[in-house]
Amino acid sequence: MARPEDIRDQRRREAAAQRQRDRQRNMWIMLGAVAVVVIAFAWVLIGPSDSPSSAPATSPTVGTTGTTGTTDTTGTTGTTDTTGTTGLLGTDTTGTTGTTGTTGTTSTTGDNGAGLSRSIAGVDVHARDRHLVVAAKPARAQVRVPVLMYHRVASAATVTNSTSYGLTVTPATFRQQIAWLKGHGYTAVSQAEVFNAMEHGTRLPAKPVVLTFDDGYVDATDAVLPVLAPLKWPATFFIITGRIGERAFLTWNQLKRLDAAGMDIGSHTVAHTELPSLSSRQRTEALTASRSTLEKGLGHPVRWFCYPVGRHDATSANAVDAAGYLLAYTTDAGSTLRSDQRTVLPRVRVSGGQSLSSFAASMTAASA
């Protein structure tokens, strides 16, 4: 015989059980919804990164991971970069650097790069830059040498605006230009060769050309070195020391690799500041700190400089000289290098999108 209070209790228990079941059902529905959202999100994240079509504005940014290049110092971590660099230049940079990484560490001392050749065309790189002497009276008033000014050698995917378009030569175009130079009897020469020709009258090849690359982008090891190394042609890379290892910029390991391959490394200040706008103290700091950073990292003298944005005046030219640089380049146009203007030398600009015939015409004019 059930008492009314028992029946009430039982109903309460049934109601409670029902609420419990409802709560459980709602929880499952919630979990299901969360799972759907998670799967959809993962799809959005993973999906597009595989399809090259959706690469444009995002991928250069993805290059961010290029920073990981810093880790290259160890040599092994270099591999991680593969993802980062893809956005910028299409893979290989860091994979390759990773391999050389181990050797790179050894070259910190600067004297042997562990098996990497320190000479180019039979000239010892260190000896070359250690024994440079300014003559009491320069042997030649001037030499005619087109000094080509490049910035980026990278795929069109790295171009973000009209400025970067003008500064970016594609790897294919770069190969064509170098092949044209080679085919037309040009020989690339080093900074020391230019300096010694001016100061001491040493001979230059029949059609000398100097290749310079401003700002220190990863393109140096990725797109430039592979083209020049087989020809044993040197080039000069002007480095912004405060940006070494940053996204899209060379790491120390890559710099050492270029140095060991016989390339010239020069300074482009610490932070790409225009020299005429600085106080004299700041100017000296920008010039000496960048130079000593490079010298410490590479283990030998660094005597070449390039003015950020090409900005120079008499005061900054004197400061460049006082800071110990032997040759310094502007963005002024020309190919006559005067020994009384060693620290304000002109160059020949190579622009992005320039046709091969226009390149050929400017070379012919510059060598005439």
Ligand SMILES: [Zn+2]
């Ligand atoms: Zn620059």
